[in-house]
Amino acid sequence: MRRVTALALVAGGTLAVVAGGALARGRLVGRGPEAPLPDDDAVFTVYAPGGRYSFICNGPVGWVTSKLMPIIEAGVYGAVAEMLDLQPDDELLDIGCGPGAFLATKARHVRRVVGLDASPLMLREAERRLADRIAAGTAQLVFGSAAVLPFDDGEFSAVTAINAPVQHAEAFRVLHPGGRLVFADPSPRRSPSDPASAWGARLYDEAEHRRMFEDAGFTDVTIRSLGVPPLGGELLVSCRRPAAS
Numbered sequence: 001m002r003r004v005t006a007l008a009l010v011a012g013g014t015l016a017v018v019a020g021g022a023l024a025r026g027r028l029v030g031r032g033p034e035a036p037l038p039d040d041d042a043v044f045t046v047y048a049p050g051g052r053y054s055f056i057c058n059g060p061v062g063w064v065t066s067k068l069m070p071i072i073e074a075g076v077y078g079a080v081a082e083m084l085d086l087q088p089d090d091e092l093l094d095i096g097c098g099p100g101a102f103l104a105t106k107a108r109h110v111r112r113v114v115g116l117d118a119s120p121l122m123l124r125e126a127e128r129r130l131a132d133r134i135a136a137g138t139a140q141l142v143f144g145s146a147a148v149l150p151f152d153d154g155e156f157s158a159v160t161a162i163n164a165p166v167q168h169a170e171a172f173r174v175l176h177p178g179g180r181l182v183f184a185d186p187s188p189r190r191s192p193s194d195p196a197s198a199w200g201a202r203l204y205d206e207a208e209h210r211r212m213f214e215d216a217g218f219t220d221v222t223i224r225s226l227g228v229p230p231l232g233g234e235l236l237v238s239c240r241r242p243a244a245s
């Protein structure tokens with residue numbers, strides 16, 4: 001009898017865990033496309049949750065990363081916010097939003113914020129940070145890929161991608177004419193032992209960033225260096241979609 005009770009408890013517990021996991025996943029995954037993530041695409045490999053370095057954004061290491069990132073990147077968030085000059089009537093998309101710290105700390109006054117990420121773990125952290133705004137209907141989190149943004153043409157007035165992948169043509173498409181974008185990427189002048197280089201990331205210099213954004217149609221490309229390589233260092237690219245486009 002005791003064995004039956006134990007078995008029933010184990011079965012019930014397992015069912016509860018599976019159902020809870022499915023529910024939690026459904027809340028996030030249900031908001032985005034089911035399209036496969038572009039893990040094999042070199043541009044997305046380094047930070048991609050399903051790729052070679054997936055542990056950075058998933059599992060116990062991902063959890064630690066989600067807690068440390070907002071602390072380590074606080075200075076970058078400040079510089080991005082300054083360059084973007086967010087206004088109350090902006091509609092902001094943060095591509096690769098991670099734990100949502102940029103949206104939660106620098107976009108509180110913005111009418112609508114949307115965070116997109118390919119890691120359910122990161123999205124759960126972001127959900128915790130943005131709970132009030134999600135409840136108020138002014139923030140939304142979407143599971144999906146930077147390569148195929150699940151948004152309408154011209155849906156946003158501002159886009160950010162902070163140490164996260166950006167697909168230039170897609171970012172251009174979802175911005176409305178005149179909309180602004182700020183992108184932060186590790187500097188190629190970092191030391192070769194810096195994780196971004198050591199893990200195989202392809203780091204681009206100023207000229208390469210400029211060419212990629214201009215080729216996609218962006219104008220007013222301005223590039224700023226932040227931090228001091230080789231110990232750290234970021235390149236911050238700011239640009240806009242032309243008003244008549």
Ligand SMILES: C[S@@+](CC[C@H](N)C(=O)[O-])C[C@H]1O[C@@H](n2cnc3c(N)ncnc32)[C@H](O)[C@@H]1O
Binds near residue numbers: 048117
């Ligand atoms: C280094 S973290 C930066 C997170 C956040 N932008 C910040 O600065 O706090 C990179 C983020 O990009 C997400 N990511 C990686 N590849 C992605 C892809 N192809 N599409 C969408 N998000 C992606 C990861 O899950 C991770 O949360």
